[in-house]
Amino acid sequence: MxxxxxxxxxxxxxxxxxxxxxxxxxxxxxxxxxxxxxxxxxxxxxxxxxxxxxxxxxxxxxxxxxxxxxxxxxxxxxxxxxxxxxxxxxxxxxxxxxxxxxxxxxxxxxxxxxxxxxxxxxxxxxxxxxxxxxxxxxxxxxxxxxxxxxxxxxxxCERKAPVALHGTRGNWQVLARMREGKPTIIPGDGTSLWTATxxxxxxxxxxxxxxxxxxxxxxxxxTSDEALSWNRIYEILAGALGVELHPVHIATDFLVACQDEYDLNGDLHGDKCANVLFDNTKIKRLVPDFVCTVSMAEGIRQAVEYMCAHPECQEPDPVFDRWCDRVCAAYQAGLAAFQA
Structure with missing residues (x-):
C-alpha cells in the first residue's frame, strides 16, 4: 500500500x-x-x-x-x-x-x-x-x-458556494443578504467569465x-473547462435560494477605494475580476480519466441547499453586511448627484 x-x-x-x-x-x-x-x-x-x-x-x-x-x-x-x-x-x-x-x-x-x-x-x-x-x-x-x-x-465545496465578494467569516452573509432582499454587490458589470471547480x-x-x-x-x-459570467453565477445563487436577485454593479476601482475593512485589490484586480478560461490539456494527458462531472450550475445549487440546511455553515458577518450597505449607499449617492 x-x-x-x-x-x-x-x-x-x-x-x-x-x-x-x-x-x-x-x-x-x-x-x-x-x-x-x-x-x-x-x-x-x-x-x-x-x-x-x-x-x-x-x-x-x-x-x-x-x-x-x-x-x-x-x-x-x-x-x-x-x-x-x-x-x-x-x-x-x-x-x-x-x-x-x-x-x-x-x-x-x-x-x-x-x-x-x-x-x-x-x-x-x-x-x-x-x-x-x-x-x-x-x-x-x-x-x-x-x-x-x-x-x-x-x-x-458544499460548505462554501462561490461568490465574487465576501467578508472574513465565509460566504453565508452574501446568501443572507439575498434572502433578506438586500442589494447584492457584483464587481464591474458582471460579464467577466469565471471558472469555479x-x-x-x-x-x-x-x-x-x-x-x-x-x-x-x-x-x-x-480546473473545470466551464466558465460562467458573474451575473449568471449570482442568478443561479438567487434561484437556488428561491428569491429575486437585486444586483448592484459597482466598478472594481470604486470597491477597492472603499476597502477600509478589506484588502480587495488582490482579490478583485488580482483574481476575480479577470476573465478566466483554462486549457486543461495537460492534466487530461497526465491523468487520462480526469473529467469534471459537477457542472457549475448544479454544484452551486447543491452548495446553497447544503448551507441552508446546516446551521454550522451560517455564520453571520455583521461587519461585511454593514460594509455592503455603506458601499451601496455611497454608490447611490454618487448617482443621485448627477441625476438631480
Missing part, C-alpha cells in the same frame, strides 16, 4: 482529496492541529502538530518516509524551504499546492495554459506562491528534488497525479 502524507487535509480542497485517496487505497497520514476531525477519512492517521513549528514537525515525523508528501497550507518560500529540508530523501514526490491566481494579470491571451506567465502585481498572496514555485524549481534543478506543482483556481472534481486530478512519475518536474492546473 502506498503511503501519503498530507500537511493540512481538512480544508475545502484537501478534504475531498483525502476522501478520494483513501477510497483508492492510499495509506494516509495527516498533520494538523487536530481540528475538524470529523472531516478526516476513516483509517487515516492524524499526527497533531503545528506545521509552522519545524522542530515539532520533525519530531512527529521522525523516521517516517512516504511515497507522496502534499502540502496544502504552504504559502511562503520559508514554508516550502522547510518542507524541502525535511523531506529531501524521504519522499518520492512532493506536491505543492500553488494557485492559478499566480497567472498573468491582466491576461494577455486566453485560454490560460501552464505556459502563461506567472506575474501578479496586485496580490501579495499570488506573488508569494510564485516565489514558492521558484524556490522549488531551483531545488529541483540543483538536487533533483521530486516536485510536482498544482495550481487550483476557485475551488468550492467543485472540490470532488479537483480531487480526481490531484489523486491522479499522486505517485504519477510523468508528473515529476511539472506544473499543472486542475
Amino acid at each position: 502506498k503511503r501519503a502524507l498530507f500537511l493540512g487535509g481538512t480544508g475545502t480542497i484537501s478534504q475531498s482529496v483525502c476522501a478520494l485517496a483513501a477510497r483508492r487505497g492510499w495509506q494516509l497520514t495527516l498533520v494538523n492541529r487536530g481540528s475538524c476531525m470529523d472531516r478526516v477519512p476513516e483509517g487515516a492517521q492524524v499526527l497533531c502538530a503545528d506545521v509552522r513549528d519545524p522542530d515539532a514537525l520533525a519530531r512527529v515525523l521522525a523516521g517516517r518516509t512516504f511515497d507522496v508528501v502534499a502540502d496544502f497550507i504552504a504559502f511562503t518560500p520559508d514554508h516550502v524551504r522547510r518542507d524541502m529540508d525535511l523531506f529531501d530523501g524521504r519522499t518520492g514526490q512532493y506536491l505543492f499546492v500553488s494557485s492559478a491566481s499566480a497567472y498573468q494579470k491582466p491576461l494577455a491571451a486566453l485560454p490560460i495554459t501552464e505556459s502563461t506567465p506567472l506575474v501578479n502585481p496586485f496580490w501579495q498572496y499570488s506573488r508569494d506562491k510564485i516565489a514558492c514555485e521558484e524556490a522549488l524549481n531551483a531545488r529541483m534543478r540543483e538536487t533533483g528534488f521530486p516536485v510536482t506543482i498544482v495550481r487550483p483556481s476557485h475551488t468550492y 467543485h472540490a470532488s472534481d479537483f480531487a480526481k486530478g490531484f489523486v491522479g497525479l499522486m505517485g504519477n512519475p510523468r508528473a515529476l518536474g511539472s506544473a499543472v492546473h486542475i
